[in-house]
Amino acid sequence: MTAKVKSMIQGIAVLACIALVCGLLLGAVHYLTYVDPLQLTFDRFAEDTGAAFSEMTDEDGENFDNGRIVYYALSDDGSYHAFLASGSGGWGGDIQMYVYLQGSTISKVVLGDNAETLWDTFEPDFFDQFVGLDVSSVDSFASSDVVTGATASRTIRAVAGAIDSVVRYYNANIAGGEDRG
Amino acid sequence: MDKRKIKETVIGGLIKNNPTFVLVLGTCPTIAMTTSLAQAFAMGIATTFVLIFSNLFISLLRNLIPDKVRIPCYIVIISTFVTIVDMVMQRYMPDLYSTMRAFIALIVVNCIILARAESYASCNKPLYSMLDGVSIGLGFTGALCLIGIVREFLAGGAFAGISIPGYPAMSGVGASAFGFIVFGCLMALFNFVIQKINERKDKMKAAVLPLSEGKVEPLKEVAEK
Numbered sequence: 001m002t003a004k005v006k007s008m009i010q011g012i013a014v015l016a017c018i019a020l021v022c023g024l025l026l027g028a029v030h031y032l033t034y035v036d037p038l039q040l041t042f043d044r045f046a047e048d049t050g051a052a053f054s055e056m057t058d059e060d061g062e063n064f065d066n067g068r069i070v071y072y073a074l075s076d077d078g079s080y081h082a083f084l085a086s087g088s089g090g091w092g093g094d095i096q097m098y099v100y101l102q103g104s105t106i107s108k109v110v111l112g113d114n115a116e117t118l119w120d121t122f123e124p125d126f127f128d129q130f131v132g133l134d135v136s137s138v139d140s141f142a143s144s145d146v147v148t149g150a151t152a153s154r155t156i157r158a159v160a161g162a163i164d165s166v167v168r169y170y171n172a173n174i175a176g177g178e179d180r181g
Numbered sequence: 182m183d184k185r186k187i188k189e190t191v192i193g194g195l196i197k198n199n200p201t202f203v204l205v206l207g208t209c210p211t212i213a214m215t216t217s218l219a220q221a222f223a224m225g226i227a228t229t230f231v232l233i234f235s236n237l238f239i240s241l242l243r244n245l246i247p248d249k250v251r252i253p254c255y256i257v258i259i260s261t262f263v264t265i266v267d268m269v270m271q272r273y274m275p276d277l278y279s280t281m282r283a284f285i286a287l288i289v290v291n292c293i294i295l296a297r298a299e300s301y302a303s304c305n306k307p308l309y310s311m312l313d314g315v316s317i318g319l320g321f322t323g324a325l326c327l328i329g330i331v332r333e334f335l336a337g338g339a340f341a342g343i344s345i346p347g348y349p350a351m352s353g354v355g356a357s358a359f360g361f362i363v364f365g366c367l368m369a370l371f372n373f374v375i376q377k378i379n380e381r382k383d384k385m386k387a388a389v390l391p392l393s394e395g396k397v398e399p400l401k402e403v404a405e406k
């Protein structure tokens with residue numbers, strides 16, 4: 001075995017050992033900090049609405065053209081339809097939003113997990129524009145329906161995608177469809 | 182432990198080799214994360230944590246890591262601690278994490294950390310390397326906080342999220358371009374102050390030096406007339 005090959009093998013072995021130790025360390029931290037996303041979503045639904053949620057009505061969600069419904073739950077008293085919706089195509093990837101419906105009308109929208117960096121260019125009450133929208137009266141929701149002075153077009157597209165997913169999911173599964181609630 | 186080296190390491194990171202105002206490293210998080218004091222502080226602390234532990238590990242392994250693969254090894258170690266910060270912030274500070282998420286991951290490529298790993302931790306003992314991480318981290322945090330205070334005050338008329346009554350918020354001042362202006366002004370001020378302090382020190386040294394080096398002739402006895 002030449003010295004060059006030996007040094008190469010030594011380098012690979014050291015790098016592999018370091019990667020292994022780092023992997024074990026990350027595994028331990030992950031174990032300590034892991035929170036069940038389902039439980040986290042339940043807590044968020046309850047915190048945002050003040051209503052109790054005891055079971056997730058739809059844990060599998062559904063994919064749409066510009067986004068997806070991650071979770072859907074109906075509150076125990078039946079007053080709230082709570083969605084964790086995700087819009088795709090944002091600058092930093094997907095944008096998650098918590099969308100709450102009372103009847104078929106959006107009553108609250110809260111921004112969730114996202115990696116966008118231009119939120120400070122949006123109006124402080126940007127998400128309030130969706131409140132009052134009767135999702136049963138529309139078939140879809142497009143970027144052009146979003147009203148804002150901000151020019152973050154990819155962020156707007158992802159936000160519209162999340163709202164569009166709620167509209168489509170509600171109309172297909174809750175309003176006239178299967179009504180899994 | 183060498184007390185002089187400890188003093189040099191601590192003062193070096195905070196003032197003499199301040200990563201933001203003197204070395205001008207890590208400019209991306211400096212501009213992106215200083216729109217408010219809270220964000221600036223959180224970014225500084227996250228970077229300090231990564232600096233301390235990556236310096237410690239790299240210093241411990243400095244004799245084992247072959248020279249040819251040192252950079253990939255440093256990156257693996259640094260990214261491990263960045264991921265730990267990411268996980269902990271996501272678990273315990275979700276609100277802050279949601280606004281800083283993109284920039285936390287970018288700590289991996291922060292040149293301050295790689296620079297300290299390459300220039301200090303790879304050739305110094307673990308304890309000194311940790312100390313270097315602390316001082317450089319605190320220097321970075323201090324600089325970010327200073328810029329954060331000025332930018333938050335000018336853009337939002339607030340200090341640490343509390344609005345100052347009667348002070349109007351100036352639109353546009355929160356933009357990145359203005360962040361560069363604030364950064365430049367504070368850098369100039371910092372270096373001006375340091376220069377003045379050094380000049381004063383040099384003057385004092387110059388006044389004391391002839392006595393200590395025996396350059397002043399001893400008084401001679403003069404015969405009485």
